[in-house]
Amino acid sequence: MVGFLVNEYELMSIALSRQLREGTQKSHTMAENTGFISCFLKGVVDKSSYRNLLADFYFVYSAMEDEIKRLSENNHSIVSKIDFHELYRREKIEKDLYFYFGQNWSTLLKPSEPAQAYVDRIHQISNEQPELLIGHHYSRYIGDLSGGQLLKKITQKAMNLSGDDGLNFYIFDQIKDEKAFKNVYRSTLDSLPISPHMATLIVEEANKAFKFNMDIFNELEGNLIAAIGKILFRFLTRSSRKGSTE
Numbered sequence: 001m002v003g004f005l006v007n008e009y010e011l012m013s014i015a016l017s018r019q020l021r022e023g024t025q026k027s028h029t030m031a032e033n034t035g036f037i038s039c040f041l042k043g044v045v046d047k048s049s050y051r052n053l054l055a056d057f058y059f060v061y062s063a064m065e066d067e068i069k070r071l072s073e074n075n076h077s078i079v080s081k082i083d084f085h086e087l088y089r090r091e092k093i094e095k096d097l098y099f100y101f102g103q104n105w106s107t108l109l110k111p112s113e114p115a116q117a118y119v120d121r122i123h124q125i126s127n128e129q130p131e132l133l134i135g136h137h138y139s140r141y142i143g144d145l146s147g148g149q150l151l152k153k154i155t156q157k158a159m160n161l162s163g164d165d166g167l168n169f170y171i172f173d174q175i176k177d178e179k180a181f182k183n184v185y186r187s188t189l190d191s192l193p194i195s196p197h198m199a200t201l202i203v204e205e206a207n208k209a210f211k212f213n214m215d216i217f218n219e220l221e222g223n224l225i226a227a228i229g230k231i232l233f234r235f236l237t238r239s240s241r242k243g244s245t246e
């Protein structure tokens, strides 16, 4: 009987990485198509929106890493398995925040409303159903590893940065081969002893993670439009002054 249960879990968990990939594909396309990300991918990013995005990420990753660390230290049988320290982003983001906000960065930050809701959700599930953290972990870290290098180049060019200053978020210096790491990550997911029902809940939670990210992007899009509007207004009023005969 015990053997049967183990096999049942194994059979199901073979599919978790695939369930996550396939079950979040639609959300992924939606996230890529948000106004903010579309602008970002075209290299239209203003420094203020970008640093606010990093500030929101600081709160999100801090919550995620605090909870994963706490659960691992308490030997949580599932969450401890995905506690890959080489993925941690908090310290990297701190370096970037220092670069963008200056040395008082920590006194200047406040999460946006959607970021606060994201953080609250992370704490809530960590207390009530910690396995669901996997959905958040997968969505952010595997996304960072996948699209990250492309985004690093875009950020570097858009903000005219040289070297790695302001780009630490994208750097995984302990991961030499991203593809090999993702394979290890996927086989770890696939060997977790979770029930089919729990797998479904984790995929649902991963979609929630995408939704929280989109809410952050949409909020930033408003700021970006305002910033573009200001530049356009300055440009137009300057041109009309130049053209004026007064």
Ligand code: HEM
Binding pocket: 017, 020, 021, 028, 031, 032, 037, 138, 139, 140, 142, 143, 144, 146, 147, 150, 151, 209, 210, 213
């Ligand atoms: C900025 C726009 C984005 C770009 C250009 C992008 C790019 C990519 C690419 C190229 C891959 C495939 C990598 C591969 O086949 O190994 C990928 C996968 C992934 N992305 Fe994104 N992405 C973006 C936004 C996001 C967002 C907002 C999230 C979630 C918050 C996310 C989460 C993921 C995840 C979890 C995967 C792994 C899918 C799998 O299981 O194989 N991405 N992304």
